[in-house]
Amino acid sequence: MQNRCCTRIAGIGPSRPKLAQPNFRHVSVITARNAHRDRINLLGAQQFANDTQQQLVDFYSVDKWKVPTQHNKQKNRKKSRHLHASESIESATQEILWGLPPNSTQHVPGKLSICKGMPVLIKKNEATECCITNGAEAKIVSWHSHQEDRVAVLDTLFVELINPPRNIQLDGLPPNVVPLTRNSVDITCKMPDDTEERISRQQILVLPNFAMTDYASQGRTRPNNVVDLNNCSNHQSYYTCLSRSASAEGTIMIQGFDPNKIMGEASGYLRQEFRELETLDHITELHFDNALPSHIEGHRRNTLVTAYQLWK
Incomplete structure (x- = not known):
């Protein structure tokens, strides 16, 4: 999908996969x-x-x-x-x-x-x-x-x-x-x-x-994976649906999808989440090495990260 070349969308063309194929018949569809x-x-x-x-x-x-x-x-x-x-x-x-x-x-x-x-x-x-x-x-x-x-x-x-x-x-x-x-x-x-x-x-x-649903599909590995990405809300949902597949040949999408949800940059909230996780990881390392000042503490993530940022 990053190369805008998705070949596993179901269709009527000779090279397109089809739901009528025996391996996809009556396979549960993952939808949002x-x-x-x-x-x-x-x-x-x-x-x-x-x-x-x-x-x-x-x-x-x-x-x-x-x-x-x-x-x-x-x-x-x-x-x-x-x-x-x-x-x-x-x-x-x-x-x-x-x-x-x-x-x-x-x-x-x-x-x-x-x-x-x-x-x-x-x-x-x-x-x-x-x-x-x-x-x-x-x-x-x-x-x-x-x-x-x-x-x-x-x-x-x-x-x-x-x-x-x-x-x-x-x-x-x-x-x-x-x-x-x-x-x-x-x-x-x-x-x-x-x-x-x-x-x-x-x-x-x-x-x-x-x-x-994509939520119910978590934790499964499916040799034949039929997915409907059209109503997935974000790239995490796309990943959940597609990562159930055991192979590309066993994957089929039953309609189109919005490539911007998986090709665009991560949202600001997600980037902030990653930054805070990295900060918490660094705080843990400092605490383990006895290099963390005693005033940096907190029972919640927000207060702990804020105290660390003020110290730095």
Whole structure:
């Protein structure tokens, strides 16, 4: 990119990489915004079902109003137009809550549309000893469910962990297959009219894994890395997305990007951060060598750096 010669942008030209290539098919896209993640997941789930000749099965959460305590009533009144006398949610409002995207419900989906073999991302540290951790990747094997109020509700979701840190073998299950059970969590939902409602939601805490944010991608090495840089806010975000790649050949960008964010100079705030880190490093060296005057001290970085600068 420094030479303005980026050859890994997807396109229709004969020399351009393409998302239709087998190694990029159904690979999770790294994007900057949760709203884009949710939309890509929605489209990706349907495409996966079509490619595998399956039908998506919809499973719904069990929701109740979170009745505020006396201590929190005044605070909650500012967020919600109504205070709810009971936990029951009327059907029209329930349909709205189920239809909200995960980025409006603190990443706890109201409706999970899944099929066998679909990649998912686990969203909670459920059993770290079994490698069931927040951010772990898996694919769906099977599930147990029941009908409640005329909709299907998941009880247990069986998933096969993808490249876990160690092999997991549970009694009666194939290698690396683990069960995920429904959790009850209190969440704040952002409604279409921009009001906020507090509910208690029971759902299995996974999301389809056809897209993830740059934040969620940290710490991963991906042989095939599909990235959307168009909405990355700065060069740090660019680095996070692109450094997940194991090779240039395994990297593909799905649209253009702003080269100024990665080719321009560092911001003033970032340069100041580097200067202060160098100053703190020098202060540490002086302190280790017993060459730092006793009056240079401080419990915060700003006061310590200021005292050092006045001394120099």
